[in-house]
Amino acid sequence: MIRTADISDAENIAAIEQESFTHHPWTKAMFQSALADPLYTFYVYEQEGILAGFACMKDAGEEAEIEYIAVAKPFRRRGIATRLLNALISASVEKGAQAIFLEVGAQNLPAVALYEKHGFTRISVRKNYYGEGRDAFVYQRILHKITHNAHRTMHNE
Numbered sequence: 001m002i003r004t005a006d007i008s009d010a011e012n013i014a015a016i017e018q019e020s021f022t023h024h025p026w027t028k029a030m031f032q033s034a035l036a037d038p039l040y041t042f043y044v045y046e047q048e049g050i051l052a053g054f055a056c057m058k059d060a061g062e063e064a065e066i067e068y069i070a071v072a073k074p075f076r077r078r079g080i081a082t083r084l085l086n087a088l089i090s091a092s093v094e095k096g097a098q099a100i101f102l103e104v105g106a107q108n109l110p111a112v113a114l115y116e117k118h119g120f121t122r123i124s125v126r127k128n129y130y131g132e133g134r135d136a137f138v139y140q141r142i143l144h145k146i147t148h149n150a151h152r153t154m155h156n157e
C-alpha cells in the first residue's frame, strides 16, 4: 500500500537509503527536514506493516525533480518502485509540472531500466558526478503529453 510519508518514517527511510546506495548525500536529519517541507512529495510503500520502499520528489514549479526511489532488498522486483514512480508522476501532474527530471548513476542498471521503461529519456551525462569515474545520467519525462495515462495508472494502484 502506498501512503504519504510523515516525519515518524524518517528512521525507516534512512535505513532503506543506507542499504540501497553507496553514496549517501542525505542524513536522517535531512530526511526529517524534507518530510516537514511542503516542497517535497514523499511516499512510502508498506507491506504488512513493514516499510518496504520510499520515493521523494521536489516541486520546482513547472519542473519536478525525483530525489530518491529506493526499495528494501527483500522487496525488490515486485513492482514496488513502479507503483512509487507512478504516484510521483501523478502528483507532479496534479501540481502542474510540465516535466520531471532525475539523476541516476550511469552504472545503476536496475534504475536505468526502471526509468527507461517508464518513458524517461536520457538528456545528458554529468561526468564524475558521484566521484571519479562515476558519471550520472540526467533523465527527463515530459508530462503534458501523458497526463491521462498518468492518472489512469494512479487509479489502478
Ligand SMILES: CC(C)(COP(=O)(O)OP(=O)(O)OC[C@H]1O[C@@H](n2cnc3c(N)ncnc32)[C@H](O)[C@@H]1OP(=O)(O)O)[C@@H](O)C(=O)NCCC(=O)NCCS
Pocket (backbone or CB within 6 Å): 020, 021, 067, 068, 069, 070, 071, 072, 075, 076, 077, 078, 079, 080, 081, 082, 083, 104, 108, 109, 110, 111, 113, 114, 115, 117
Ligand atoms: C531501482 C529500484 C528502485 C527498483 O525497485 P523495484 O521495486 O525492484 O522495481 P520494480 O519491481 O518496480 O521494477 C520495474 C522495472 O525496473 C527494471 N528493473 C528493476 N530491477 C531491475 C534489475 N535488478 N535489473 C534489471 N532491471 C531491473 C525492470 O525494467 C523492471 O520491470 P520488470 O520487472 O517488468 O522487468 C531498486 O532496485 C533499488 O531500490 N535500488 C537501489 C536504489 C536505487 O538505485 N534507486 C534509484 C536511483 S534514485
